[in-house]
Structure formats: C-alpha cells, structure tokens
Amino acid sequence: MKQKSDHHLFVAYKRQLSHEKKVVLLWQFSILILFIGLWEIASRFYWIDPLLFSSPSRIIQLLIQKLTDGSIITHVEFTLFETILGFIIGTAGGIIIATLLWSSRRFSNVMDPYLVIMNAMPKVALGPIIIVALGPGLVSIITMGAIISVIITSLVVYSAFNEVDPNYEKVLKSFGASRWQCFKEAIFPATIPAIISTFKVNVGLSWVGVIVGEFLVSKQGLGYLIIYGFQVFDFSLVMASLVLIAIFAAIMYKVVEKIEAWLIKHST
Amino acid sequence: MSFLTLDHVSHHYFSKDSYTKAIDDISLSIEEGEFVSLLGPSGCGKSTILSIIAGIMKQTAGKVLLQDQLITDSKIPIGYMLQQDYLFPWKTILNNVLLGPKIYDTNSEETKTRALELLDEVGLHDVANQHPGALSGGMRQRAALVRTLINDPKIMLLDEPFSALDYQTKLRLEDLVSLQIKTYHKTTILVTHDIGEAIAMSDRIFIMHANPGSIDKVFEVPIELRNETPFLVRRHPKYQIIFDKVWDVLSKKETDSKVVPPTS
Numbered sequence: 001m002k003q004k005s006d007h008h009l010f011v012a013y014k015r016q017l018s019h020e021k022k023v024v025l026l027w028q029f030s031i032l033i034l035f036i037g038l039w040e041i042a043s044r045f046y047w048i049d050p051l052l053f054s055s056p057s058r059i060i061q062l063l064i065q066k067l068t069d070g071s072i073i074t075h076v077e078f079t080l081f082e083t084i085l086g087f088i089i090g091t092a093g094g095i096i097i098a099t100l101l102w103s104s105r106r107f108s109n110v111m112d113p114y115l116v117i118m119n120a121m122p123k124v125a126l127g128p129i130i131i132v133a134l135g136p137g138l139v140s141i142i143t144m145g146a147i148i149s150v151i152i153t154s155l156v157v158y159s160a161f162n163e164v165d166p167n168y169e170k171v172l173k174s175f176g177a178s179r180w181q182c183f184k185e186a187i188f189p190a191t192i193p194a195i196i197s198t199f200k201v202n203v204g205l206s207w208v209g210v211i212v213g214e215f216l217v218s219k220q221g222l223g224y225l226i227i228y229g230f231q232v233f234d235f236s237l238v239m240a241s242l243v244l245i246a247i248f249a250a251i252m253y254k255v256v257e258k259i260e261a262w263l264i265k266h267s268t
Numbered sequence: 269m270s271f272l273t274l275d276h277v278s279h280h281y282f283s284k285d286s287y288t289k290a291i292d293d294i295s296l297s298i299e300e301g302e303f304v305s306l307l308g309p310s311g312c313g314k315s316t317i318l319s320i321i322a323g324i325m326k327q328t329a330g331k332v333l334l335q336d337q338l339i340t341d342s343k344i345p346i347g348y349m350l351q352q353d354y355l356f357p358w359k360t361i362l363n364n365v366l367l368g369p370k371i372y373d374t375n376s377e378e379t380k381t382r383a384l385e386l387l388d389e390v391g392l393h394d395v396a397n398q399h400p401g402a403l404s405g406g407m408r409q410r411a412a413l414v415r416t417l418i419n420d421p422k423i424m425l426l427d428e429p430f431s432a433l434d435y436q437t438k439l440r441l442e443d444l445v446s447l448q449i450k451t452y453h454k455t456t457i458l459v460t461h462d463i464g465e466a467i468a469m470s471d472r473i474f475i476m477h478a479n480p481g482s483i484d485k486v487f488e489v490p491i492e493l494r495n496e497t498p499f500l501v502r503r504h505p506k507y508q509i510i511f512d513k514v515w516d517v518l519s520k521k522e523t524d525s526k527v528v529p530p531t532s
C-alpha cells in the first residue's frame with residue numbers, strides 16, 4: 001500500500017513537470033507568432049516603412065529563392081568556416097598562452113601590463129591594421145575571430161591555474177615530480193571545468209569578430225551580405241542574413257553546450 | 269650516525285613587506301624504524317618541518333641528512349600524508365594509488381598487483397575503480413595511506429592525517445596505520461595536536477612551542493606502551509600518567525607565552 005502511494009506521488013510530480021513544460025512551450029511559441037504576425041501586418045498596412053523594415057513574408061521569399069538557387073549557401077559556409085576556425089584558434093591559443101604564463105613566473109610578471117592593455121583594448125578596433133598586415137581575405141577574418149577571444153581566455157585560464165589547491169602539487173612534489181609533471185597531473189586536469197566554461201563565451205565572441213571582419217573585408221560571407229544589402233538598400237537581404245546568423249549562432253552554441261557536457265562527463 | 273638528522277635547521281617565510289621565522293635552530297635525530305611525534309600548538313612550525321624533510325621546501329639555514337646524505341641530493345622515496353587526503357578527484361582510487369609509481373616511472377603490472385594487494389589490506393579492494401568522491405572520509409584517508417606505501421618510502425611523514433575524521437574512524441585508522449607501519453618497518457614522523465594520539469602511536473614525543481617554532485622537551489614513551497596497539501594504549505594504566513606529564517609541559521608553555529608576548 002505504502003509503496004503504491006509513494007509511486008502515485010512521483011507520477012503526479014512528473015505529470016506536473018511535463019504540464020509546466022507544455023505551458024512554457026506554448027508561451028514561447030505564441031510570442032514568436034505574435035511578433036512575426038505583428039511585423040507582417042505593420043508592414044502591410046504601412047505602419048512601418050516596408051522598404052526599411054521589410055516583412056516576414058518577403059524575407060522568407062528571399063530566403064527560399066536564395067537557397068534554391070544556392071547563391072547564399074557559399075556565404076553561409078564561408079562565415080561558418082571562419083567562425084569555427086576563429087573559435088578553435090582563439091581558445092587553443094588562449095590555453096597555450098596561459099600555460100606559458102604559468103610555466104614561468106618571471107614571464108607572467110613581465111607580460112602583466114601588456115596583457116592588461118591588450119585585454120582592455122577593443123579588439124575590433126584593430127581590424128583595419130589586421131587587414132593591412134594580413135591582406136583583405138580569409139586569414140584576416142579568421143584572425144579577427146580568434147584575436148577577440150584569445151586574451152580573455154588566457155587571462156581566465158591562467159587565473160584558474162593559479163587557483164588550484166597547492167596541496168595537490170605538494171603531493172606530487174613529495175614524489176619528486178617536476179614542474180611539468182605537476183602541470184600535467186594536477187594543474188591542467190583540475191582546471192578543465194574552467195577551460196570548458198570559456199568555450200561558450202568564446203563562440204559568441206568569435207561571431208562578433210568574424211562579422212566585423214566581413215564588414216571590413218567585404219568580399220563574401222553573411223557579414224558582407226549585411227553591408228551589401230545596406231548599401232543597395234535591400235533590407236530584406238539584411239534581415240535574411242540576420243535570421244541566418246541567429247539560427248547558426250544558436251546551433252553552434254548548442255553544439256558547444258553538448259561538447260561541454262560530454263567533456264565534463266568524460267574528464268571526471 | 270642516525271637515520272634522519274636535522275642539524276640546526278631554521279626556516280623563514282618571506283613576503284613583500286615582512287618575514288616570519290617559522291622554525292628556529294631545530295636539531296633532532298631519529299633512528300631507523302622509530303616512530304616519533306611532533307606535538308605543539310598551531311603555528312609552531314610542524315608542517316614546515318615535514319615539508320622540509322619531504323624536500324618540498326628548502327630550509328633557509330642548517331642541514332637535513334637522511335642516511336648521511338643531504339635530503340636534497342637523495343632520491344630516497346618519502347611518504348607524505350596530509351591532513352586531508354588530497355586524492356585527485358578526476359582519477360580512480362587505483363590510479364591515485366599509482367600516481368607515485370607514475371612519477372617515479374616504475375609503473376608496471378607488478379606495481380598494479382601490489383597496489384591492489386595493499387588496497388585489499390586496508391579494505392578498499394572493491395572500490396579500486398571508483399572515484400574519490402564516492403568514498404567516505406575514512407576510506408579516502410586509507411587510500412591516501414596506500415598511495416604513500418606503494419612507493420616503499422624509507423620514511424613516512426604524517427601531517428595530522430586523522431584530524432579531519434570523526435572520533436571512531438580516527439581510532440580505527442590509528443590502529444590500521446600503526447599496523448601497516450609496523451608490518452613494513454617504516455620510520456615515521458607524526459604531526460598532531462592530540463596528546464592521546466601522540467602517546468598511543470609513538471616511541472618518542474617532541475613537544476614544540478611557537479614564535480619561533482622550536483623543540484621544548486622530548487618524552488620517551490615507556491616500552492610497555494610501545495608494543496600495544498594505539499587503541500589499547502589509551503586504556504593502559506600508565507597512559508594517564510604520561511598524558512598528565514605532557515599536559516603539564518604544554519600548559520606551562522602556554523601560560524609562559526602569555527606572560528612574555530611573542531616578538532616577531
């Protein structure tokens with residue numbers, strides 16, 4: 001009897017959970033429909049200037065057309081490639097710099113003021129210089145995507161290295177471990193959660209770097225389409241590009257979240 | 269010459285705008301197979317002494333000799349057990365135990381078998397493949413004991429290894445550690461706040477005082493007590509007598525240091 005009523009309570013609890021989930025989903029969906037609907041109506045009745053703000057139906061039309069003739073695919077590929085590479089290089093570079101800083105106290109003391117300046121510097125302001133130095137192409141854009149996250153990653157990871165409980169190192173040193181062995185056995189594994197948490201931030205940053213890079217280089221990619229649409233007054237194109245960016249940025253964020261969960265599970 | 273000798277050892281901790289003399293001119297010698305305790309108030313430099321013997325820190329003055337060799341030159345394995353177990357949470361118990369062999373580069377099938385044997389001796393065979401998070405405090409401290417024993421250290425340094433445990437677990441672990449140390453004939457230095465623990469486990473007790481840390485008095489534990497297990501020592505008629513003597517020395521020191529405020 002007792003067992004049974006326990007089970008009933010659990011079932012009721014689960015039912016309540018799934019009900020709440022449904023309500024939330026319904027709200028989320030309604031907001032989306034309402035927003036799109038209002039936008040469409042406002043545009044049709046000229047409450048807003050359809051030339052400037054376009055309308056959902058026009059954006060969808062344009063997207064379908066550009067997707068079927070394939071002309072937008074290359075731009076999407078271009079931007080995705082740059083963002084992923086920028087993210088990887090920025091994150092890996094940050095971890096490597098943090099390791100170098102950790103490996104020599106003197107090096108980290110020497111670098112300290114430079115890191116502070118480079119961190120405070122708005123990285124996108126370096127865009128023109130990067131383009132002059134590396135040429136107006138892929139390399140510059142990827143550099144933009146990477147440089148925007150590399151310094152902050154190295155600072156965050158370096159401080160995480162320093163926060164590892166010194167007693168783990170003590171244990172290793174009592175076995176006569178070298179500094180490198182201490183790093184490999186204690187410092188790095190203890191810091192993995194902190195490193196993983198920089199991933200999500202860096203994905204967002206890489207998008208910023210890449211889109212600004214494409215604004216400046218103006219050859220290809222979704223950032224280029226935005227600038228181009230703006231210049232020829234085709235705001236449906238601008239909006240369509242924004243929609244694509246939103247979709248792919250969200251997908252990438254989710255993927256990184258999945259990778260993060262997997263890494264946390266397999267590193268502990 | 270003794271097994272381990274500290275010859276006029278001092279240590280200072282330096283910081284940007286001050287320094288602390290943690291221990292001052294400590295000389296002591298310990299024979300092979302002996303079990304000694306360092307007993308004294310917080311901050312009297314007990315952990316500092318152990319860290320120096322373990323070779324984790326270098327003293328600022330004096331010499332430490334292990335088997336007539338400077339400790340910094342010798343490659344003799346030392347077993348250092350800390351107040352908390354400091355098992356690495358991302359490694360399994362077995363891999364934690366095999367950490368020393370990995371660093372010494374003596375990892376082999378044999379060491380693995382030996383590790384499992386030792387884990388079995390302390391009743392941890394079944395959890396060898398679990399992570400430390402899944403174990404109780406007492407089990408973790410036993411795993412930490414095995415982690416030091418596997419390297420066959422010439423000398424064991426125990427820095428309050430039982431202080432984070434509940435009383436019953438502590439008593440049980442005292443017996444276990446004492447048994448293991450006797451079985452493998454280890455020379456041992458135990459740091460503790462607990463007078464009873466010092467009497468129950470050791471052959472000699474060094475009583476220290478702080479500011480700066482130095483040795484006050486050395487107690488010999490009577491031979492009858494040495495051969496008993498720690499648990500039985502606590503019930504021995506002579507135990508209370510020794511306890512009172514040690515207590516007197518310690519409390520006298522405390523009132524002394526109140527009269528003469530420490531200068532640093």
Ligand SMILES: Nc1ncnc2c1ncn2[C@@H]1O[C@H](COP(=O)(O)OP(=O)(O)OP(=O)(O)O)[C@@H](O)[C@H]1O
Pocket residue numbers: 281282288289290309310311312313314315316317481
């Ligand atoms: N890393 C450090 N930097 C500066 N001072 C230190 C450091 N470690 C210890 N000290 C100082 O040295 C003195 C001795 O410290 P130690 O840790 O050896 O004492 P202890 O006897 O082990 O104390 P406890 O019983 O609390 O563990 C203390 O006054 C302490 O403040």
Ligand SMILES: [Mg+2]
Pocket residue numbers: 314315316427
């Ligand atoms: Mg201590």
